Amino acid sequence: MPAYNAATYLPKTVQSVLDQTFKDFELLIIDDDSTDQTAEVGQQLAASDSRIRFVHLDDNQGVANARNVGVAHAEGQYVAFLDSDDLWLPDKLELQVAFMQQQQADFSYCSYDVVDDHGTKIGERKISEDRLDYHEMLKGNRIGLLTVMLTRPIAEEYPFPKINHEDYACWLSIARGGTIAYLASDRILAQYRKHQTSLSSNKLQAAQWTWTIYRQHEHLNIFKSLYYFLHYSLMGITDRR
Template identity: 45%
Template structure:
């Protein structure tokens, strides 16, 4: 584990339309101690060629292609196994960071001496048009509060591995990022928020999380089958999840 290095975890599948903007947003970071690990989940479009053109000139960008399509959780776990950094950041292959995102967030985490942090972000469409929607953060959040709704945007989260005594790994359960955040906070950690818009989340037509009914079913499954929460408590958290979802949208 290399001190102060940020390992950026980027799963990719057929992102030829967006991956250039994603990589360029990393290259423009004012914080320079990073590595970007792009795991190509058997793309069939031009995205591998685009990434390889960057790899040829930028040693901090690593390209790994899977033997078979295994889904986003598997791709992220491959990247995590190959990560060398003290810090783990997540950036999907169609999302974008503000150029000061890493610098501001790493400085914030050092000041707070915290294990996990997240920031506000805004929504854009497939043509990079702002959708006039900003998802704001709270100053801090614990396990029980997070059960009421996932407000940690995956593209904004950074984890300090040096403060954890367990392996960071995505589960095969849908909403795998939510499961990971819960597994960290369940151990007593607090996630701290930065109310600066430091990332842009692309609201695409094919977005997995775009289907609200499926998302609700996945959340319920996490309550009952992952977190093993009793029925009456699950109903309580699910009602709050619904209310917070309405506010979020």
Template identity: 40%
Template sequence: MNELVSIIMPSYNTGKYIAESIQSIIEQTYKNWELLIIDDCSTDNTDDVVSQFRDLRIRYLKNDKNSGAAVSRNYGLQEAKGKWIAFLDSDDLWMPQKIEKQISFMQKNHYFFSYTQYEEIDEQSKSLGRVISGPKRITQKLMKAYCWPGCLTIMYDAEKIGMIQIENLKKHNDYAMWLKAIKNSDCYLLEQNLARYRKRNGSISNTGYSKLIKYHYLLWKNGEKCSSVIATVRTIENVFCGVWKKLAYVKKEDGCR
């Protein structure tokens, strides 16, 4: 279990958080990884923060112009050299055994695509007491119904899934990747909390409900090239399943780290 893991990390004006995110990768018990940070023309101190890390496994790439997370992820995937592909946004965190446990889970069960549970934290890295899970097995049909996995928990075998490149979507570009990956393998849940997702005021993930519905529609219309009718039906299904996820797969726990 010593194959290279390529970790894709888009960044934009997260100088306040990115050091902690990078450190959570450095502290992994699994050591054979490369971190590809793709900066989207940040205007804060991200450059200065990243330059403090001298680890040769870290590659700092830059977009020519501000282009969005979809372009950054595409760039990172083009540059990735690992058998395993994983994702961590520049304000989120991993638990120390995340990579080791997930690869072991996949190799033991002959899986090619997996995700884990995660907990939510605030801007000060304090737990909000919520752990998010999902279905134990996500088929292509189920993935179309909703984006069940958290991006920070995904890992897949690049040799099986192949090269993924997505449309330039402002929102739900991670979902666009899973919709492509699921065509080559079902996705399986490792039922352990191995990541920490940061809830930030003003972030794109906290976009208003009406705009989120719009972005779901654009995912299907522009990303998946569906007709207007199919895109509308898929959007309605996504909204319904989003409510179901909150009811069925979000647990409130006092014992979060």
């Protein structure tokens, strides 16, 4: 769980992890050299439950680096991701771990609600595809980071790149390597908090980042980039977020 100036939301987010019906987990809070009370809050939370570990970074290097540090410290069989202002519903881990074990999957995801700063639902991302390969992923990022679970070897092999849309770029790298992502449950299992001031709320900026990933990260030629960008644009039109 990367955290930067996250003191306001961190306790509730951590509580959503502690409330999981699946109890055999470790929670890593990675403080990316915050300037607010995140360190104090994180240390208090870690002191309250032995499953929580707090790591403070002396140099702010961004969310991708913080996630990679978390993966490097992880000891479990699976790695799941949650940002410091989002929430998991109580049976998220239980259902997803069971799916991963039963299907021997390396990569899974699920649907999620979108909520505002006050926790009021303002939309949802209901994913209908029960599996996504590299070709399908290039059509747009359907996978919410807060819903992803990877086996630890896959998470270690494919670190988050230090670019915009680092999660999407990471999923593409994993899929390009031949790993299929599977829908772990048809239920909504998480809540993504959409801030009015969030950069990811800017559709134009997101489109520019996606184009950059096609051209510079995936090294697609102009024709393939245009083909997939058309699919991305059509998906954006029907996006209910």
